[in-house]
Amino acid sequence: MALAVRMRVPCRALLCAGAQLRGAALGRPEWAAGGGDGARRFASLRVLVEPGAEGRVAVMKLKNPPVNSLSLDFLTEFLISLEKLENDKAFRGVVITSDCPNVFSAGLDLREMYGRNPGHYAEYWKAVQELWLRLYLSNLVLVAAINGSCPAGGCLMALTSDVRILSDSPKSVIGLNETLLGIVAPFWFKDTLVNTIGHRASERALQLGLLFPPAEALQVGLVDHVVPEDQVQSMALSVMAHWLAIPDHARQLTKAMMRKATADRLIKQREADIQNFVSFISRDSIQKSLQIYLEKLKQKKG
Numbered sequence: 001m002a003l004a005v006r007m008r009v010p011c012r013a014l015l016c017a018g019a020q021l022r023g024a025a026l027g028r029p030e031w032a033a034g035g036g037d038g039a040r041r042f043a044s045l046r047v048l049v050e051p052g053a054e055g056r057v058a059v060m061k062l063k064n065p066p067v068n069s070l071s072l073d074f075l076t077e078f079l080i081s082l083e084k085l086e087n088d089k090a091f092r093g094v095v096i097t098s099d100c101p102n103v104f105s106a107g108l109d110l111r112e113m114y115g116r117n118p119g120h121y122a123e124y125w126k127a128v129q130e131l132w133l134r135l136y137l138s139n140l141v142l143v144a145a146i147n148g149s150c151p152a153g154g155c156l157m158a159l160t161s162d163v164r165i166l167s168d169s170p171k172s173v174i175g176l177n178e179t180l181l182g183i184v185a186p187f188w189f190k191d192t193l194v195n196t197i198g199h200r201a202s203e204r205a206l207q208l209g210l211l212f213p214p215a216e217a218l219q220v221g222l223v224d225h226v227v228p229e230d231q232v233q234s235m236a237l238s239v240m241a242h243w244l245a246i247p248d249h250a251r252q253l254t255k256a257m258m259r260k261a262t263a264d265r266l267i268k269q270r271e272a273d274i275q276n277f278v279s280f281i282s283r284d285s286i287q288k289s290l291q292i293y294l295e296k297l298k299q300k301k302g
């Protein structure tokens with residue numbers, strides 16, 4: 001039983017070891033214990049982890065300003081934090097939220113996908129795969145407290161959670177908008193969306209690169225609750241309490257039953273998926289699209 005529940009994702013240890021080496025090479029302290037909660041509260045540069053009031057729930061705050069883009073350094077730090085929580089039997093649930101105002105996450109870091117070499121693209125994509133697999137198959141109850149804009153990779157991250165709470169603000173748009181950048185969401189992004197909102201709604205949303213405002217996101221089933229901004233965290237904790245009322249073993253096995261086939265599709269072809277990404281992202285036409293998109297983002301500031 002325990003074996004069935006505790007699904008392990010290959011290569012995780014290697015990735016984490018790589019992250020520690022990278023951090024050490026940059027001459028930074030890896031982890032800082034802090035506050036009165038001692039070892040239970042920890043932080044890396046880009047991810048804050050705070051225990052919730054009852055100690056069974058941790059709050060992970062994404063802190064990679066200005067927009068929580070999912071850079072390679074961020075991904076490795078996030079994965080290490082998540083692994084620490086997974087390995088600490090005291091924790092049964094995690095609320096994932098943003099420490100950056102108005103943005104949950106701007107998605108994959110465009111600077112990791114533009115103007116780099118194939119080796120870098122491969123390393124980056126492996127980390128993105130790892131993030132999805134670790135979150136999608138997590139035994140913890142995951143609640144995304146989406147307190148701001150949530151495009152593309154940010155949306156993917158939120159979609160791996162068991163529940164999504166979105167703040168009711170015009171800035172809080174959510175969706176897989178890859179086509180707007182001239183790129184294509186990979187099959188496992190698509191599968192995660194289809195599993196959440198169904199085939200027809202996904203087909204439309206993916207082709208048009210829709211970013212749904214809160215009311216529409218709720219209507220299509222992309223999020224489960226829309227609440228005023230100052231209630232996102234409290235709502236997340238209250239939903240968490242409901243989910244934690246279910247015995248872990250039954251909930252975890254059910255989650256695995258619902259998600260394993262989707263995750264296995266990627267696990268079986270991780271290397272091919274990395275190669276596809278590297279050859280796609282290296283194309284001149286795709287690099288040009290990314291360059292134009294990056295320039296547009298800069299011009300927006302005036």
Ligand SMILES: CCCC/C=C/CC(=O)SCCNC(=O)CCNC(=O)[C@H](O)C(C)(C)COP(=O)(O)OP(=O)(O)OC[C@H]1O[C@@H](n2cnc3c(N)ncnc32)[C@H](O)[C@@H]1OP(=O)(O)O
Nearest residue numbers: 066067069106107108109110111149151152153183297298
């Ligand atoms: C085969 C390939 C499959 C891969 C799939 C890709 C999935 C992805 O995730 S691609 C990324 C898609 N993301 C987006 O389209 C979001 C882009 N960003 C925005 O729309 C806005 O930045 C956002 C609404 C999130 C926040 O708006 P503001 O608060 O107004 O901030 P700014 O737009 O001024 O941005 C500040 C600063 O951050 C830079 N930035 C923004 N997004 C990204 C990003 N995803 N990666 C890297 N950098 C990003 C932006 O350029 C600004 O930089 P500076 O001008 O240097 O300050």
